[in-house]
Amino acid sequence: MKKIAVITSGGDAPGMNACIRAIVNTAWQEGIDIVGYRHGFRGIVEGLSQPIHPDDMRLVSQRGGTFLKSARYPEFQRDDIAIQAAEQLDADGVDALIVIGGDGSFRGAHHLSKFWSKQVIGIPGTIDNDLTGTDVAIGFSTAVDNAVEAIDKIRETAEAMARVFIIEVMGRRAGFLGLHAAIAAAAEAMILPEIDPQPSLGDLADNIRQARKKFPDGSYIVILSENLWPGGVHGLAENLSQATQITCHPCPLGHLQRGGRPNAQDRILATQLGQSAISAILSGSSDMMIGFANEHVVEVPITRTFTRDKPLDQSLVDLQFSLQGVNFTSENGR
Amino acid sequence: MKKIAVITSGGDAPGMNACIRAIVNTAWQEGIDIVGYRHGFRGIVEGLSQPIHPDDMRLVSQRGGTFLKSARYPEFQRDDIAIQAAEQLDADGVDALIVIGGDGSFRGAHHLSKFWSKQVIGIPGTIDNDLTGTDVAIGFSTAVDNAVEAIDKIRETAEAMARVFIIEVMGRRAGFLGLHAAIAAAAEAMILPEIDPQPSLGDLADNIRQARKKFPDGSYIVILSENLWPGGVHGLAENLSQATQITCHPCPLGHLQRGGRPNAQDRILATQLGQSAISAILSGSSDMMIGFANEHVVEVPITRTFTRDKPLDQSLVDLQFSLQGVNFTSENGR
Amino acid sequence: MKKIAVITSGGDAPGMNACIRAIVNTAWQEGIDIVGYRHGFRGIVEGLSQPIHPDDMRLVSQRGGTFLKSARYPEFQRDDIAIQAAEQLDADGVDALIVIGGDGSFRGAHHLSKFWSKQVIGIPGTIDNDLTGTDVAIGFSTAVDNAVEAIDKIRETAEAMARVFIIEVMGRRAGFLGLHAAIAAAAEAMILPEIDPQPSLGDLADNIRQARKKFPDGSYIVILSENLWPGGVHGLAENLSQATQITCHPCPLGHLQRGGRPNAQDRILATQLGQSAISAILSGSSDMMIGFANEHVVEVPITRTFTRDKPLDQSLVDLQFSLQGVNFTSENGR
Amino acid sequence: MKKIAVITSGGDAPGMNACIRAIVNTAWQEGIDIVGYRHGFRGIVEGLSQPIHPDDMRLVSQRGGTFLKSARYPEFQRDDIAIQAAEQLDADGVDALIVIGGDGSFRGAHHLSKFWSKQVIGIPGTIDNDLTGTDVAIGFSTAVDNAVEAIDKIRETAEAMARVFIIEVMGRRAGFLGLHAAIAAAAEAMILPEIDPQPSLGDLADNIRQARKKFPDGSYIVILSENLWPGGVHGLAENLSQATQITCHPCPLGHLQRGGRPNAQDRILATQLGQSAISAILSGSSDMMIGFANEHVVEVPITRTFTRDKPLDQSLVDLQFSLQGVNFTSENGR
Known part of the structure; x- marks a missing residue:
């Protein structure tokens, strides 16, 4: 050699x-x-x-x-x-x-x-x-950090303006980046390629309306994997804006996820x-x-x-679905 | 009181x-x-x-x-x-x-x-x-830093993949953010609302081709103020891709510019x-x-x-135009 | 419940x-x-x-x-x-x-x-x-990132001034933070509580002199866990400065390792x-x-x-010892 | 030429x-x-x-x-x-x-x-x-940002542990870095070479005690320029700990202030x-x-x-002295 x-x-x-x-x-x-x-x-x-x-x-x-x-x-x-x-x-x-x-x-x-x-x-x-x-x-780990750092910034303006943001993360055909970013950013909703069935537009819209009712001053963040929704993040934002009559802002994170130290x-x-x-x-x-x-x-x-397809860690998927929006979607179990 | x-x-x-x-x-x-x-x-x-x-x-x-x-x-x-x-x-x-x-x-x-x-x-x-x-x-100063930090990250992937990026920064009707970001990020081109006349598509395409010829391995970054080009950053990227036959990637920075410490x-x-x-x-x-x-x-x-309209600092505009792409557009003066 | x-x-x-x-x-x-x-x-x-x-x-x-x-x-x-x-x-x-x-x-x-x-x-x-x-x-993971981000900054000034820095990281009785920081920062030497025997002052000084001879312009970074050397990071820096006749700068990272997002x-x-x-x-x-x-x-x-004492991952310890300073301490094996 | x-x-x-x-x-x-x-x-x-x-x-x-x-x-x-x-x-x-x-x-x-x-x-x-x-x-501007980013991190652990930190910043014979860092970090006290007379140990100790009385859970941060107090940041921390019977932690920021993007x-x-x-x-x-x-x-x-000696901007000095610790040192003027 x-x-x-x-x-x-x-x-x-x-x-x-x-x-x-x-x-x-x-x-x-x-x-x-x-x-x-x-x-x-x-x-x-x-x-x-x-x-x-x-x-x-x-x-x-x-x-x-x-x-x-x-x-x-x-x-x-x-x-x-x-x-x-x-x-x-x-x-x-x-x-x-x-x-x-x-x-x-x-x-x-x-x-x-x-x-x-x-x-x-x-x-x-x-x-x-x-x-x-x-x-x-x-x-992967750095890309998640890059995404979450950006989402943290968006959360601050979202909170100041009481806005809904649809944030598109990279991932092509895999939701790992989206899943980890959603948990770390405490997102209110996530849409990943591996979730089957995908949440319907109606369910998403209901969720946003519930959140707005509970927290009229608050932010709401959806994590969306790229290439997933018809028309991508702009399509979803438009659909949700129409369905909820609440402006939903599209925000593709883009290539900054890939770069950096x-x-x-x-x-x-x-x-x-x-x-x-x-x-x-x-x-x-x-x-x-x-x-x-x-x-x-x-x-x-x-x-x-x-x-072979690599599955998401189901325990992490369950974790996010269980915690996201718990305060406006579910009753105290007692 | x-x-x-x-x-x-x-x-x-x-x-x-x-x-x-x-x-x-x-x-x-x-x-x-x-x-x-x-x-x-x-x-x-x-x-x-x-x-x-x-x-x-x-x-x-x-x-x-x-x-x-x-x-x-x-x-x-x-x-x-x-x-x-x-x-x-x-x-x-x-x-x-x-x-x-x-x-x-x-x-x-x-x-x-x-x-x-x-x-x-x-x-x-x-x-x-x-x-x-x-x-x-x-x-303003923080927004410039936020933009430049994101552009620095994009520069690294752009350099690794030898890519052209069209990066859209905020500013609505004013180019301050774009101008400061372009200088700090050492952008190869900038398009701001106050510049009159705007560079033509042909000039931009020529510039990209010259850069590619001089630095076939290198990155090329255009800073574009929002609301400026027909179809925005996606429109410009598409126009430039067609004109140059080099893929130009659109990258809107979005609301992360506004947030953060x-x-x-x-x-x-x-x-x-x-x-x-x-x-x-x-x-x-x-x-x-x-x-x-x-x-x-x-x-x-x-x-x-x-x-009253607030003008850009002309000395900064001249500075950026003078330095951007000097190594592929102009001859050594001697 | x-x-x-x-x-x-x-x-x-x-x-x-x-x-x-x-x-x-x-x-x-x-x-x-x-x-x-x-x-x-x-x-x-x-x-x-x-x-x-x-x-x-x-x-x-x-x-x-x-x-x-x-x-x-x-x-x-x-x-x-x-x-x-x-x-x-x-x-x-x-x-x-x-x-x-x-x-x-x-x-x-x-x-x-x-x-x-x-x-x-x-x-x-x-x-x-x-x-x-x-x-x-x-x-733990954030503390390592905090430390490495600080060390990256110190590396830039160390490189500009061709300096030796002794950087003290937290850890009290455990070298995990020091070990991970040393690998990630590509440190030239590390001193952790679990290493037995510790490198002698003479060996450390020899190493610094070899590095200086090979890279007279270059930086040299030692990662030292706190509470380890007599007199701590200041003691070690003084001892090494005397032994090598090269100024070694002490740099305790301190509580910023603990804080932050x-x-x-x-x-x-x-x-x-x-x-x-x-x-x-x-x-x-x-x-x-x-x-x-x-x-x-x-x-x-x-x-x-x-x-029970939790040991360091020996494969990581070996990894760092094997790679650190390879270019000034060992001959090409061929 | x-x-x-x-x-x-x-x-x-x-x-x-x-x-x-x-x-x-x-x-x-x-x-x-x-x-x-x-x-x-x-x-x-x-x-x-x-x-x-x-x-x-x-x-x-x-x-x-x-x-x-x-x-x-x-x-x-x-x-x-x-x-x-x-x-x-x-x-x-x-x-x-x-x-x-x-x-x-x-x-x-x-x-x-x-x-x-x-x-x-x-x-x-x-x-x-x-x-x-x-x-x-x-x-200068980057060094201030580097210092303030580090102090922000220290503030978080200081707040969690209800601690007093004495943070030493660079500056040799000039307090510009210390002054700007103190304002930006909303420090509770600052000690700069240009201030004459310097605050006495007794005054500093009184101030810390007042702050602790008003905010028993809160943090307290002193910004100290290097080379200023006998024994530097460690000397001041020890003197203040003795005088107040509250542990004051020394924290020299060191060379990370100088490095970085x-x-x-x-x-x-x-x-x-x-x-x-x-x-x-x-x-x-x-x-x-x-x-x-x-x-x-x-x-x-x-x-x-x-x-010629370059003076600090007196309006900034006054600004910091006027705002620092206003909530535990002065009565509402009404």
């Missing part, structure tokens, strides 16, 4: 830089060189490599984003493109590849492994946290997973994700990470 | 609470009682008053929003409503009224003074900072203005705004604050 | 307010009243009770500290004082008591249970995180534990702590939480 | 990077090259120069510290050292020098000008804000001053500081900046 390559792929996630640092510093002690390709899989195909030395890693852990740059690259599903990547890796003398990214990136990693005989290891880095086999992915938890997770990825390679693993489950580092077949 | 009333009116602004604290603590030393009406002018009309004592003010300065609640209340333009307010103030024994708010609130204050013979004083509190006669308004500068300004408002009342002023110009507290006729 | 009492005790921890909210809202649905005693055990003895209703809980989750106030109260070790507390609880008709706090508070809870026949439940709330039987305590993780944990405490009481548990281990809520005999 | 050199000197201040960006981008348009010397004056003497191009400046504005590194360098007072610097500047073909720093750095700049015939311009960058002729210096205000100020420094050089100025007074850029003889 002389040279390991690393890429960051798909949507960037805070903590990716700390992960690369752990990879580089660990490999260096083992006498292994690390090379990074910029812009994920596309960078492999285009040969955009750069050697990375521990000296370069002194001050990267606290930075958001990824200094290696990332990219979405759907073309990598094609066999000819993956073969090109395999040839480039061979030409560069790479003995193993570490892919830090989400489910699309892991499909790419697995696809590559059909055409490249060397070891491929995935490290979960996605604010969506939707990879099966790991409790958490790098960037990684919090301590993400840096620590990233450091653990980075070091463990080198260990896994040295012990011969391939086509595996290095994840974190029940407070321990685990290895999971990479095909399992994206082929 | 036995009793002074205070309201916060219009959009809430961080620092309003620190201002109320200064009013209450200053008045108390003079033996004057302070009463607050909740929800701005509407609260006067509806008689929603509460006495405020210094003991209640111990921990409010660091809070965003306004504990007195605010509201927009266009009905107050009507004479009969203003007369009702005047009667309520008299019935409550109020000797003077302090209105913390923006231009709409000051119009309301002036309107009231036609029907109420007692003193009315305005304190500028608006994140738009569009009041003539004061360099700054309470909340006031920064130190806003708390200090709010404290100064609050104390000075009491002094102004004691010295007999009325129908005046207590503002801040050239680093000193000033008194300005309230009618002047909203009847 | 008609009435449950709750106290926050010992050093305050961010997230305690979110925990009380969960307790109150959960109990309310079961028809149980919640009463809070201010200032921990002292408040019970002095009868400082106040009923708490879900309506009071709308906006407390995002606040640091504890609105119920906390206190250290060593007198509670005395039998007569505990008996007084038991009598007060009986006089107030309390059916069960929830104690949110750390090891001293849990000793108090257990002590009380000798003289009071009703149920007593503990919820771990301590930034030291030194309670056996729970992976995390409320407040709880992060999302602490609010979620606090909400889970608060709800589970009510469930535990309803299912008849007593003299137990409701903790969190391997990502699940657990019940642990309260006597076990403070009678 | 072909080549201008820039250094950052003395204690680093957040915003210095944004200032360098403005210098570089402005100069580039004029066809002037910018060269930076690392580590301030020492770097000139040692010839540690590096050319700086606008392309390097894309992402520096939001960073704290100074990428050019800074240093304290008392040796520069010697004539032979200054002559060496002058020779090095000539050897490097430098036509003008910009020094970003505080009073010590400006003394150095003036000292250099005795031995070097080219233009020297100072830009105020110091969190102490103690330079005569400019209302604000780069870094510059706030928007400092970035804007830094950008204005950087551009204006180039203009000043092109118009022939030398031995001048480019400052900011009454909301306008001004030029001030550099010798005036450090030879």
